[in-house]
Amino acid sequence: MRIGFFDSGIGGLTVLAEALRRLPDMDFVYMADTLHVPYGTKPKEDVKAYIFESVATMMNEGIDALVVACNTATSIAIAELRERYSLPIVGMEPAVKPAVEMNRATGKRVLVFATPLTLQLPKYYALVSRVDDMGIVDSLPLPELVHYCEALQFDKLVMNEYFKGKLADYDLDQYGIIVLGCTHYPFYKDILRELLPAHIEIVDGNIGTVKRLSALVNRYGIAGSGGSGQVQFMCTGNEPAYIDKMQTALAYLLEKDATTEPLQHS
Ligand code: DGL
Numbered sequence: 001m002r003i004g005f006f007d008s009g010i011g012g013l014t015v016l017a018e019a020l021r022r023l024p025d026m027d028f029v030y031m032a033d034t035l036h037v038p039y040g041t042k043p044k045e046d047v048k049a050y051i052f053e054s055v056a057t058m059m060n061e062g063i064d065a066l067v068v069a070c071n072t073a074t075s076i077a078i079a080e081l082r083e084r085y086s087l088p089i090v091g092m093e094p095a096v097k098p099a100v101e102m103n104r105a106t107g108k109r110v111l112v113f114a115t116p117l118t119l120q121l122p123k124y125y126a127l128v129s130r131v132d133d134m135g136i137v138d139s140l141p142l143p144e145l146v147h148y149c150e151a152l153q154f155d156k157l158v159m160n161e162y163f164k165g166k167l168a169d170y171d172l173d174q175y176g177i178i179v180l181g182c183t184h185y186p187f188y189k190d191i192l193r194e195l196l197p198a199h200i201e202i203v204d205g206n207i208g209t210v211k212r213l214s215a216l217v218n219r220y221g222i223a224g225s226g227g228s229g230q231v232q233f234m235c236t237g238n239e240p241a242y243i244d245k246m247q248t249a250l251a252y253l254l255e256k257d258a259t260t261e262p263l264q265h266s
Pocket of ligand 1: 008009011037039040041069070071072118146183
């Protein structure tokens with residue numbers, strides 16, 4: 001049985017890497033919408049149309065469940081995707097709820113990094129209104145980070161300058177947690193870890209998403225169905241070079257703990 005993963009670009013690979021670690025008996029189809037990446041700075045209605053086109057293409061590949069491995073796409077389309085398709089669909093949202101709970105005792109603030117579109121949409125506003133009862137959540141759009149990531153820009157000096165600029169107006173002593181609310185951003189976890197004060201935790205929704213996927217495939221009885229961690233890569237622009245890039249980026253994520261080698265465009 002095969003699980004489809006969908007993102008605008010390589011960001012969803014950070015979720016797929018977690019799935020490969022935790023669900024080794026599944027096969028996967030990963031689709032990047034290379035014709036339209038990035039989503040986070042485009043008009044909502046345009047992005048919605050792109051998502052439906054890409055997902056329809058994935059459905060033709062024969063998938064048994066779908067992970068919308070993109071916070072922006074989830075905010076825009078998850079409800080309508082579930083109406084249109086009967087297979088199990090897992091979405092993502094910034095991990096604001098666990099972050100608020102983790103900070104409840106310390107009273108430190110939470111800073112959410114996400115795309116401009118995610119932060120503008122009613123779904124995010126509703127989430128923060130629901131869980132931020134102490135008024136401790138701040139949000140910072142980082143649109144440039146998706147461009148850097150898609151260009152495999154992981155140079156420490158370049159990225160440190162970028163993050164320092166973005167965080168210049170924040171008193172980081174006040175913050176206890178940074179939430180990575182875009183699936184591209186975990187590629188920068190190590191760089192952020194070195195840059196940020198040690199008391200700040202960095203969280204993302206990737207493990208939570210894979211746990212929900214795992215529960216769902218069990219409930220639908222499609223778990224343990226003889227897969228072997230195969231990944232089929234697809235992209236809307238059909239660029240062979242991009243397929244290579246996805247393979248390289250996934251291998252980097254899977255081996256990251258075992259190596260210190262940076263991921264760079266050659
Ligand atoms: N990776 C996506 C997300 O989680 C979208 C980034 C983009 O295309 O702007 O929001």
